[in-house]
Amino acid sequence: MDKKPEKTDMPDFGDLASLWQEGPAMDMSALARRTRFLGWRTRIFAAFEATFCLAMVVFAIFALDWSRASHQIVGAFCILFSLAGAWVAIESRRGAWDVSAGSARDLVALQIRRARAGIRYMRLNVLFGYASLLLIPLGYWKLVQDLGGWRSERMIGLHAMFLFLISFVIGFHVFTRYYTRRKQAEIAAFSKLLQEMSDEISAAADETADEAS
Amino acid sequence: MDLSAILSEHGAMLGRIVASYEADPALQQELMQEVSLTLWRALPKYNASGSLKAFVARVAQNRCISHVGKAAAAPRRAELDDEMVADSPHPEESLSREQQRQALLIAVRRLPLPLRQVTTLALEGLSHRDIADALGISENNAMVRFSRAKTLLRDLVAR
Numbered sequence: 001m002d003k004k005p006e007k008t009d010m011p012d013f014g015d016l017a018s019l020w021q022e023g024p025a026m027d028m029s030a031l032a033r034r035t036r037f038l039g040w041r042t043r044i045f046a047a048f049e050a051t052f053c054l055a056m057v058v059f060a061i062f063a064l065d066w067s068r069a070s071h072q073i074v075g076a077f078c079i080l081f082s083l084a085g086a087w088v089a090i091e092s093r094r095g096a097w098d099v100s101a102g103s104a105r106d107l108v109a110l111q112i113r114r115a116r117a118g119i120r121y122m123r124l125n126v127l128f129g130y131a132s133l134l135l136i137p138l139g140y141w142k143l144v145q146d147l148g149g150w151r152s153e154r155m156i157g158l159h160a161m162f163l164f165l166i167s168f169v170i171g172f173h174v175f176t177r178y179y180t181r182r183k184q185a186e187i188a189a190f191s192k193l194l195q196e197m198s199d200e201i202s203a204a205a206d207e208t209a210d211e212a213s
Numbered sequence: 214m215d216l217s218a219i220l221s222e223h224g225a226m227l228g229r230i231v232a233s234y235e236a237d238p239a240l241q242q243e244l245m246q247e248v249s250l251t252l253w254r255a256l257p258k259y260n261a262s263g264s265l266k267a268f269v270a271r272v273a274q275n276r277c278i279s280h281v282g283k284a285a286a287a288p289r290r291a292e293l294d295d296e297m298v299a300d301s302p303h304p305e306e307s308l309s310r311e312q313q314r315q316a317l318l319i320a321v322r323r324l325p326l327p328l329r330q331v332t333t334l335a336l337e338g339l340s341h342r343d344i345a346d347a348l349g350i351s352e353n354n355a356m357v358r359f360s361r362a363k364t365l366l367r368d369l370v371a372r
Contacts, residue, residue, distance in 0.1 A: 013335075013363065016370075019314050020229060020336040021323075113280050190282040196326060 033144035053086035069081060071143040071185045077138060081131065088124060122176045134160050153172045216253050223269045226337050227252075230270065233275035233321045233333045244280050251276045264280050265344050271347040281326065320369035328362035334360055 060078040064071040139162070147154050219266070227248055228241075235241045255272045259265065321332055334344045344356040 005345075011372065016317055017336045017338060019310070019317055021225070021338075022310070022314055039296050108278060108282060113284055192276070193326065 049089035050086045053082045055091060056082035056085075068145075070138075070145055074135070074138045074142050077134065079170050081128070085128065088121070088128070108190050110193045112187055112194070115187045115190065118211060119180050119183050125171050126176050129172050133166065136165070155189075214245060216249070216256065219252070219256075219265070219269060220249060223266060226266070226270065227273050228271045229337070232318060234281055236361060244277065245360045247280070248273045263346065264339075267343040267347045270334055270337065270339065270343075271349070274334070274347060277331075278326065300320060301365060308360050317370060319323045320366055323369050324362060325363060328358055328365060331355060331358040332366060335362070 057079050060075045060082070064075040066072055066075065138157070142157065143158060228245060231241050231245045231248060235244050252269060252272050255268075259268050270368055321329060321336070330348055331344055333345055339347065341352050341355050341359065343351040344359070348355065350358075
C-alpha cells in the first residue's frame with residue numbers, strides 16, 4: 001500500500017479528515033435514476049433531430065412534382081438543406097457523449113475546444129437560418145404558380161408564415177450574439193484557469209528540483 | 214459496472230468534492246447531477262486494475278474544474294450561504310462540529326485550484342500515489358502540492 005499523506009507536519013490533519021468526511025448524505029438511488037434519464041434524453045434528442053431532417057428529405061422526394069422546374073429547385077434546396085441539417089445534428093455532438101478521464105489540464109483544454117465548437121455550431125445555425133430565407137422567393141415562385149396569384153386567400157397564411165420565419169431567423173441571430181459573448185467569457189475563464197494550473201505545475205516542479213539539489 | 218452501487222459506495226465522497234467547489238446548495242445539486250452523469254459515461258473507460266475510488270475522484274475533480282471555469286464566466290444565481298447548519302438530535306455538540314466542518318470547507322474553497330484538488334483527495338484518505346493518478350500528475354508533484362496545501366490550509370483554518 002502506498003504511503004498516506006503525512007500527518008507529522010500538521011498533527012490535526014487526521015482530525016480534519018474525520019471532520020471532512022462527516023459530509024451530508026444524499027439520495028444516491030434517485031441520483032442514479034436521474035443520471036440515466038439525462039443520458040438517454042441526450043441520445044433521444046440527437047436521434048430526433050437527425051430523423052426529423054431525414055424525414056424532410058423523404059417528404060421533399062415524395063411530396064413534390066418533380067416534372068416542374070419550380071418544384072425541382074425547391075425540392076433540391078430542401079433535400080440539400082435537410083441533409084446538411086442531419087449532418088450538423090450528428091457532427092455537433094461528436095464526442096459529446098465521451099468524457100475525458102485524463103488530467104485536469106487536458107479537460108480544461110477540452111472545455112475550451114468545446115466552447116469554441118459551440119460558437120461555431122451557433123454561427124453555422126445562423127448561416128443555415130439565413131440560407132433558409134432563400135425558401136421565401138423560391139416558395140413564392142412555386143406557390144404563385146400553384147395558387148394563381150399573390151392575392152389568393154390561401155396565400156395569407158403563407159405570408160404570415162414567411163414573416164414568422166424572417167422574425168425567427170433574426171431573433172436567433174440576436175440570441176447567438178448573446179450566446180457567443182457568454183461562451184467567449186467562458187473561454188477566457190478556462191484559459192485563465194489553464195494558466196493558473198500551468199503556473200502551479202511549474203512552481204511544484206521547481207520546488208521538486210530544489211529539494212533534489 | 215453498476216452506477217447505483219458506485220454512487221452508494223462513493224457518493225458521500227463525491228458530495229464532499231462537489232461542496233468544495235460550489236458553495237450554492239442549488240448549484241451543488243446540479244453539479245452533483247453532472248458529476249454522476251459524467252461518471253456514468255466514463256465508467257466504460259475504467260481499468261479494473263486501478264483504484265476505483267481514485268478513478269471516481271478523478272472524474273469528479275475534472276467535472277468540478279469544468280464547473281469552476283463556467284461559474285467564473287456566469288453570474289451567480291443565488292447568494293452563497295456558508296453558515297448552513299444541519300438538523301441533529303444533539304444540537305449544541307452537532308452545531309459546534311458542523312461549524313468546524315463549515316470552517317474547514319470554507320478554507321478548502323479558498324485554496325488555489327491545484328492545491329484544492331490535492332487537499333480534497335488527501336482529506337478523503339487517498340494516498341499520494343492515488344492522488345497523483347487521480348490528477349494525472351507525478352507522485353512527487355502531488356507530494357509537493359500537498360505540502361504547500363497543508364501550510365496554506367493551516368493558515369486559512371486558523372483565521
